[in-house]
Amino acid sequence: MEIGYYPGCSLHASSKLYDVQTKDVLSRIGIELSEIEDWNCCGATSVGKQDDFLAIALPARNLGIADATGLSEILIPCSSCYSRTLVSQKTLEGNPELKAEINAELAKKVEGKIKISNILEVLQSKTAEIKEKAVKKLTGLKPVCYYGCLLSRFPSDMPVSDSVENPVAMEGLLKSIGAAPLDWGYKTDCCGASASVNDADTALRLMSKIFKDAIARDANCFVTTCPMCQLNLDAYQDEVSKKYGITKKLPVYFITELIGVSMGISFDQLQIDRHFTDAMGLLKELKLL
Amino acid sequence: MSTSTLKYSAETSNALLKEVMDRSGQNLMSCYQCRRCASGCPVGEETGVTPDRLVRMILLGEKEDALNNLLVWKCVACYTCGTRCPNNIHTSRINETLKQMSKEAHAKPLLLKVAAFHSAFMKSISHFGRSNELEFMGLYQMENVKKGGLSALIADIKSLSKLGIAMLRKKRMHFKLDKTKGRSEITALYNRSAKRQGPKE
Numbered sequence: 119m120e121i122g123y124y125p126g127c128s129l130h131a132s133s134k135l136y137d138v139q140t141k142d143v144l145s146r147i148g149i150e151l152s153e154i155e156d157w158n159c160c161g162a163t164s165v166g167k168q169d170d171f172l173a174i175a176l177p178a179r180n181l182g183i184a185d186a187t188g189l190s191e192i193l194i195p196c197s198s199c200y201s202r203t204l205v206s207q208k209t210l211e212g213n214p215e216l217k218a219e220i221n222a223e224l225a226k227k228v229e230g231k232i233k234i235s236n237i238l239e240v241l242q243s244k245t246a247e248i249k250e251k252a253v254k255k256l257t258g259l260k261p262v263c264y265y266g267c268l269l270s271r272f273p274s275d276m277p278v279s280d281s282v283e284n285p286v287a288m289e290g291l292l293k294s295i296g297a298a299p300l301d302w303g304y305k306t307d308c309c310g311a312s313a314s315v316n317d318a319d320t321a322l323r324l325m326s327k328i329f330k331d332a333i334a335r336d337a338n339c340f341v342t343t344c345p346m347c348q349l350n351l352d353a354y355q356d357e358v359s360k361k362y363g364i365t366k367k368l369p370v371y372f373i374t375e376l377i378g379v380s381m382g383i384s385f386d387q388l389q390i391d392r393h394f395t396d397a398m399g400l401l402k403e404l405k406l407l
Numbered sequence: 408m409s410t411s412t413l414k415y416s417a418e419t420s421n422a423l424l425k426e427v428m429d430r431s432g433q434n435l436m437s438c439y440q441c442r443r444c445a446s447g448c449p450v451g452e453e454t455g456v457t458p459d460r461l462v463r464m465i466l467l468g469e470k471e472d473a474l475n476n477l478l479v480w481k482c483v484a485c486y487t488c489g490t491r492c493p494n495n496i497h498t499s500r501i502n503e504t505l506k507q508m509s510k511e512a513h514a515k516p517l518l519l520k521v522a523a524f525h526s527a528f529m530k531s532i533s534h535f536g537r538s539n540e541l542e543f544m545g546l547y548q549m550e551n552v553k554k555g556g557l558s559a560l561i562a563d564i565k566s567l568s569k570l571g572i573a574m575l576r577k578k579r580m581h582f583k584l585d586k587t588k589g590r591s592e593i594t595a596l597y598n599r600s601a602k603r604q605g606p607k608e
C-alpha cells in the first residue's frame with residue numbers, strides 16, 4: 119500500500135532518525151511512503167503567533183501538492199506539522215473564499231480530499247502485522263507514553279480518533295509487542311515546546327514535573343511520537359535533572375524505534391546511538407540489542 | 408493588574424473587544440468566568456494572569472494590561488484551556504492575536520526572546536521555504552540583538568552553544584541547506600498576507 123508522506127523540517131534535520139525509522143518500520147508492514155515533492159515548512163509553533171493568514175496558507179501549499187498525487191492518505195509523523203496541516207484543511211473546508219484566495223497563488227490547488235493521518239493511526243491500522251513481525255518481545259520495558267499537546271488537542275474542533283484527555287493508542291501498540299506501559303498523570307501535558315530555547319525557565323519547570331511523575335511510577339523509559347517533545351525531553355534532561363535534583367535518567371524513545379527493535383532491526387540502522395540521554399544501555403540490559 | 412477598571416469606558420473597551428474577537432475567532436462574550444481554563448493552564452501559577460482573567464481584562468477594555476502580561480508571552484499553546492472550556496474559548500488564539508497586536512503597535516514585547524524567536528522563524532521560512540536550524544539560530548540571534556542588545560545575545564549564545572555541541576556530538580546537527588524550489592509561491596503567499604494586513608505596519 120502506498121501513502122503520501124510529509125516529513126517536515128525536523129525529520130529532515132535534528133530528528134532524521136525518526137524519518138529513517140518510520141520508513142524502515144512501515145515498509146516491513148507493507149506501507150510504502152511516497153514523500154510529497156517540494157514541500158515547505160508548515161509554520162510550526164511560530165506562524166500562529168505572527169500571521170493568521172500564513173498559518174493556513176503555508177500548510178495549504180503542501181495540501182495542494184498532496185492532493186495532486188492522487189493518493190488517498192498522507193502520513194505526517196511530527197505532531198506540530200500534523201496539527202497545523204489538519205487545521206488548515208478543516209479551516210479551508212469551511213471557508214471557500216479563503217480557499218480561493220490561497221489557491222490563486224498555487225500551481226497545485228488545494229482540493230481538500232486527502233486523508234491526513236498521524237503516525238499512531240497508521241501504525242494502529244497494522245497492529246496485526248506489527249505483532250506478527252515482532253521477533254523480540256519487549257519484556258522488561260516499562261514505558262510511560264508521552265503524547266504531548268499537539269497530537270490530541272487543537273485550536274479548534276477537530277475529528278480525532280483517540281481520547282483527548284486520556285489517549286491510549288500508544289499503550290495498545292506497545293502491549294502488542296510485549297512491553298508493559300504504565301499509567302501516569304502527564305501523558306498529555308506540555309514539555310514547553312520552543313520555550314526550551316526562548317523561555318528556558320518555563321520549559322525546564324514543565325519538564326521537571328514530567329520527569330518526576332515518570333520516575334515516581336517506576337517507569338524505565340519514555341515513548342513519544344513528537345520530534346519536538348523527543349528533542350526536549352532528551353536534550354534537556356541533564357539540565358532539568360541538575361536544576362531540580364533528579365538523579366534517575368530515562369531514555370526517550372520514538373514509538374518507531376521500539377517497534378523497530380521488536381522487529382530485530384539493528385541499532386545503527388535505527389540510529390538509537392543518536393540520543394542525548396543514553397538509550398542503548400536499557401535495551402542492552404534487557405537483552406533486546 | 409492596574410486600577411484602570413475604575414475608568415471603564417464603553418467606547419474603548421468595545422473597540423478592543425471587537426478587534427480581539429474578530430481576529431482570534433473566539434467569542435469572549437460567552438465566558439462565564441468558571442475558571443476551568445485556569446485549572447489546567449500549565450503556566451498559570453507563574454503568570455498570575457490566568458486565561459479567565461485575561462478574557463475579563465479584554466472585556467473591561469484594559470488594553471495595556473492585555474498586551475503586557477506574562478500569560479500572553481509565556482503561553483505554550485498547549486490548547487488545554489480551549490479544550491476544557493465549556494464555551495470553546497481558546498485563550499491560546501487570544502494570546503496569539505495579542506502578540507500580533509503588540510508587534511503592530513511597535514510595543515516592546517514583555518519577553519523579548521519569545522518575540523525574537525517567532526519573528527526569526529517566520530523570516531527563515533520566507534528565505535528558503537523550510538526551516539534550517541543553523542540559519543534560523545543566526546536570525547534569532549540577530550533579532551535578539553535588535554530587541555535586547557548585546558547582553559541578551561551573550562547570555563543566549565552560552566546556553567545555545569551547549570545544545571549545539573551536544574547536537575554535533577550526537578550527529579543531530581544538519582548542515583545542508585534544505586530549500587523549497589517553489590519559493591516564488593511562498594513569496595507570493597507572504598506578499599498576499601502583507602497586502603491583507605494593509606499599510607498598518
Ligand code: SF4
Pocket residue numbers: 437438439440441442443444445458459462488491492493494495496
Ligand atoms: S473555561 Fe471558558 S468560560 Fe470558563 S472562565 Fe475559562 S474562558 Fe471563561
Ligand code: SF4
Pocket residue numbers: 444447448449450451458478481482483484485486487488489498499502
Ligand atoms: S494554551 Fe496557553 S493559556 Fe491555554 S492552557 Fe495552555 S499555556 Fe495556558
